[in-house]
Amino acid sequence: MNYRGPYRVRTEQRPMPEILHPEDAIVRVTRTCICGSDLHLYHGMVPDTRVGSTFGHEFTGIVEEIGPMVQNLKVGDHVLVPFNIACGKCNFCKQGLYGNCHESNPMATAVGGIFGYSHTAGGYDGGQAEYVRVPYADVGPTVIPPDMDPDDAVLLTDVVPTGYQAAEMGGIKEGDTVVIFGAGPIGIMAARCAWFFGPSRVIVIDHVDYRLEFAKNYAKCEVYNFKSLEDPVLFLKKTTDWYGADVCIDCVGCEAEGNGLQTFTGRKALLQAGAGTALQWAINSVKKGGIVSIVGVYGPPFNLIPIGNVVNKGITIRANQASVKRLLPKLIDHVQSGRLNPKGLITHRIPLEEISEAYNIFSSKLDNCIKTVLIPSAKA
Amino acid sequence: MKKEVIDYKAIPGWGMDADPDNEPTYPIKNYTGDDHNRINYERSPQQPVTVEILQSNERPKPSVVFGTSVPPSGLSGIIRRYAFTHSEDRYRHWLPLILADRINVFEGIIDDVRKGHIPNIFAEKGFKATWKYNRQKIVSQVLVTSVVVLTLFSVLKKKK
The missing domain is CATH 1.20.5 (Single alpha-helices involved in coiled-coils or other helix-helix interfaces)
Structure with missing residues (x-):
């Protein structure tokens, strides 16, 4: 996969990746996905996204080669690779913040290294390729249990942990009302995972009917199209007995719709780091003393959000990139026990060679697309 | 600037209301206290720097590993080098990077044509x-x- 500019990608032959550090591995990709956050790159919204880059931070693959210091993996292992690149040794990794590693990204201190996610996230080539270099191979990559479906495994690299952590950060208590903004793959998974924490209501808000219908069936939640609500915040106040939701979760990020001013300043004029509409609604819909959890991706500079209301309402904001490695044991158990069905999100399987069409289908929400898996021709 | 050393433990009441259970980052962060050691932890060997890496000026040295994809080049490279002379807090960092990205698109087309490939x-x-x-x-x-x-x-x- 080769990025050529906003809305333009193609496949191209490139040199084989090489071991550049003794803790590297080279992985032959067997499955890779297009993530909703890849669309921010595809739409040209992430600074320092260079022409010629390869995207892709959700992938599984076969270990083809290992560096001299790699001890936990061997050639031939089939692994799932967390999207965050983590050293396992810095103070952040040692405290479980694998999404905030300090030794994987020289280009920015505010974000750890991420596969195929611009030079702002370390300048790594990503997994939408046949082969990929995987640094710190002893830390992130996890051997896929033999009884696990590879389609489930590839969704454990990002979508499932991010959706789960979105709910976890909400500090959901038994009986709570949880509102999730966004019915993309992450929002749908957050809605499903919210039930693990015992709420009495899970509500998903979006504007795409087919996605809301999918969320309703997959996550057994209430769904509302904000285009049919005159004022989504007012609606949420009314439906919570004029109190506000206990927990609001932003699974949308910088490409939100629903507020003309936010859309113009954030998405068209790029005067802020994307449209903060979902976050604004989350802050204004949550109860006093409530919790807002953010996993939606925003750009680095700044966003226009009602921070005064955060103070006046005593809201706790919790946010982070998912700590995939920390969550994997629990999530693998949820999948193996049948409580979670990640592959149920997959609607499209497309050969890697048709990457241009795959991006267009996902970006333009064509053919009722929820989640796309790309299959390289050299798959196992 | 010389850092003033204060005997903070001598301040009346120092630490008396500290509550280890008041930990809003749990369970996301398993707080160990190591944050106070700052960046003095054991690092893996440094990846050799074989291509030009633009490094944030908010860190003293490159991270142990880094990506080597698409080093800066051309006019966009000059702009990116300028951007990295400013911290991540400044518009002078991010806006030039966005400008460089847009210029880079045209550089990509020119590069394609130079290689005899007309982009479709x-x-x-x-x-x-x-x-x-x-x-x-x-x-x-x-x-x-x-x-x-x-x-x-x-x-x-x-x-x-």
Whole structure:
């Protein structure tokens, strides 16, 4: 996969990746996905996204080669690779913040290294390729249990942990009302995972009917199209007995719709780091003393959000990139026990060679697309 | 600037209300207290720097590993180098990077042509998928464009 500019990608032959550090591995990709956050790159919204880059931070693959210091993996292992690149040794990794590693990204201190996610996230080539270099191979990559479906495994690299952590950060208590903004793959998974924490209501808000219908069936939640609500915040106040939701979760990020001013300043004029509409609604819909959890991706500079209301309402904001490695044991158990069905999100399987069409289908929400898996021709 | 050393433990009441259970980052962060050791932890060997890496000026040295994809080059590279002289807090960091990204698109087209490859922009935009799943959009776009072009053409013709 080769990025050529906003809305333009193609496949191209490139040199084989090489071991550049003794803790590297080279992985032959067997499955890779297009993530909703890849669309921010595809739409040209992430600074320092260079022409010629390869995207892709959700992938599984076969270990083809290992560096001299790699001890936990061997050639031939089939692994799932967390999207965050983590050293396992810095103070952040040692405290479980694998999404905030300090030794994987020289280009920015505010974000750890991420596969195929611009030079702002370390300048790594990503997994939408046949082969990929995987640094710190002893830390992130996890051997896929033999009884696990590879389609489930590839969704454990990002979508499932991010959706789960979105709910976890909400500090959901038994009986709570949880509102999730966004019915993309992450929002749908957050809605499903919210039930693990015992709420009495899970509500998903979006504007795409087919996605809301999918969320309703997959996550057994209430769904509302904000285009049919005159004022989504007012609606949420009314439906919570004029109190506000206990927990609001932003699974949308910088490409939100629903507020003309936010859309113009954030998405068209790029005067802020994307449209903060979902976050604004989350802050204004949550109860006093409530919790807002953010996993939606925003750009680095700044966003226009009602921070005064955060103070006046005593809201706790919790946010982070998912700590995939920390969550994997629990999530693998949820999948193996049948409580979670990640592959149920997959609607499209497309050969890697048709990457241009795959991006267009996902970006333009064509053919009722929820989640796309790309299959390289050299798959196992 | 010299850092003033204060005997903070001598301040009356120091630490008396500290509550280890008041830990809002749990369970995301398993707080160990190591944060106070700052960046003094055991690092793996440094990846050799074989290509130009633009490093944030908010860190003293490169991270142990880094990506080597697409080193800065050309006019966009010059702009990116300028951007990295400013901290991540400044517009002077991010806005030049966005500008460099846009210039880089044209550099990419020039590079393609130089290599004898004329980029097929329609194919790169996945036009086939739109044709298959949303043909109405293409037809309406062609119609609107035709009307605009014809109107402009007739206006210009009248002026002559």
